[in-house]
Amino acid sequence: MCQHDLHQFLCALPKVEQHIHLEGSLEPSLVFELAKRNNTPLPTDDPAYRDIDSLSARYRKFTSLDDFLHYYFINMGTLIHEVDFEDLAYRYFQKAHSQRVIHAEVFFDPQAHTSRGVEFSTIVNGFKKARQRAKEEFGLTSGLIVCLLRHIPPADCHKAYIQARPYLDSGEVTGLGLSSTELGNPPHLFKSSYDDAKAAGFRLTAHAGEEADVSYMRSAVEDLHCTRIDHGIKLPEDPDLLSQFAKERILVTLCPLSNVELRCVKSVSELPIRQYLQSGVPLSINSDDPAYFGGYIQENYCAVQEAFQLSVNDWQGIVQGSIELSWCGQERKEEMSKKLAGAMEICVQ
Numbered sequence: 001m002c003q004h005d006l007h008q009f010l011c012a013l014p015k016v017e018q019h020i021h022l023e024g025s026l027e028p029s030l031v032f033e034l035a036k037r038n039n040t041p042l043p044t045d046d047p048a049y050r051d052i053d054s055l056s057a058r059y060r061k062f063t064s065l066d067d068f069l070h071y072y073f074i075n076m077g078t079l080i081h082e083v084d085f086e087d088l089a090y091r092y093f094q095k096a097h098s099q100r101v102i103h104a105e106v107f108f109d110p111q112a113h114t115s116r117g118v119e120f121s122t123i124v125n126g127f128k129k130a131r132q133r134a135k136e137e138f139g140l141t142s143g144l145i146v147c148l149l150r151h152i153p154p155a156d157c158h159k160a161y162i163q164a165r166p167y168l169d170s171g172e173v174t175g176l177g178l179s180s181t182e183l184g185n186p187p188h189l190f191k192s193s194y195d196d197a198k199a200a201g202f203r204l205t206a207h208a209g210e211e212a213d214v215s216y217m218r219s220a221v222e223d224l225h226c227t228r229i230d231h232g233i234k235l236p237e238d239p240d241l242l243s244q245f246a247k248e249r250i251l252v253t254l255c256p257l258s259n260v261e262l263r264c265v266k267s268v269s270e271l272p273i274r275q276y277l278q279s280g281v282p283l284s285i286n287s288d289d290p291a292y293f294g295g296y297i298q299e300n301y302c303a304v305q306e307a308f309q310l311s312v313n314d315w316q317g318i319v320q321g322s323i324e325l326s327w328c329g330q331e332r333k334e335e336m337s338k339k340l341a342g343a344m345e346i347c348v349q
C-alpha cells in the first residue's frame, strides 16, 4: 500500500483512545467562552491571554511539562457548573468520533476542581451526561479514570481517592491514575492509595517515564501494581523491565505529539516504537492533551506513520492490542474486534 493509501487507511481505522485528559481537550476558544459565561477572570498580566490566537501561539512554545501545566491548571478554572463539564467532554467525544474512536478511557483531575469549591458530583454528573450522549448518538463507549495530582502531598491525594471510591461502586469510575509534575514525585509515595484502590477493584495506571527515568516505571509496576503505564518512553533504559512488560502484557499509552511539544524528545522518530513492536511490548497511540499539543488521535497516528512507515499489519496489531487491554467488558471487546476486522477487510481489498 502506498503512503497516500496508508493515510486513508489510518483515517478509516477504528480506534481506541486510552490516554486523554478531558481537561486537556479544553480548546482556547472554549476557555474564553467559559470565562465569559461564568465570569471567571483570566490572567491580565500574561500577554498569552490577550485573545484566542495569542493563547494558541503560546502553546507552540512550551519548554517542559511544568510550563504546560501552568496554563492547563489556569484554564480549567473556567469550568464551574455541571453543564461546563458536559460541554467539555461532549466536544471531545464529538471530535474523537469524527476520527473513528469507538472507545475512549478518559482521565480527569478532581483535585483541580474540588480545591476551587466545585463538588466531585458536579464533575462526574457532567461527564456522565456527555458519556451517555456519546454512547447513544455515536455508539462511542467510554470509561473514566480519576487522576491523583502528584505535586499535591500524598496524604491529600489519599483524601481525593477516598472521595472517588464510591463512584467505582456506582460504575461511574473505572480506574485510578497519577499525573502532573513527575520529577521529584515518584510513584511509591502514593502506595497506600494504590493498595486500597487495588483491593477495592480499581484498574490501575500511572504516568511514568515521561520526563523522569525508567526507575519511575519500575516503581509504578512493583510498588503500585499498575497494569498500564502512561507515556512510558524510558523503558529501553531497563531491558529486564522491557521483557517483563512484553511477558505480562503491560500496556504503554504513548502520546507522540505531547512528547515532542513538551521537549521530552526532539522528534517522533526518537520514540522507541519500533523497539516496542519488535519486543512485543503492547502500546497504544493517544493524544494526551489535544487542545494543547496540536492534534487529536488522528494527527498522532499520522505523525507515527510519517516517522516510522509502519505496515498495515503493525497498525492492526496496535489497535487489536489496545482493544484487548481496554478496561471494558469482554462483550464490548468482541464487538470492537469485529469492527476492526470488518474495517480491515474493506481497507485491504
Ligand SMILES: Nc1ncnc2[nH]cnc12
Residues within 6 Å of the ligand: 021, 024, 065, 072, 179, 180, 181, 182, 207, 210, 258, 288, 289
Ligand atoms: N502529559 C502530562 N503529564 C503529566 N500530567 C499531565 N496532565 C495532563 N497532561 C499531562
Ligand SMILES: [Zn+2]
Residues within 6 Å of the ligand: 019, 021, 179, 207, 230, 288
Ligand atoms: Zn497524560
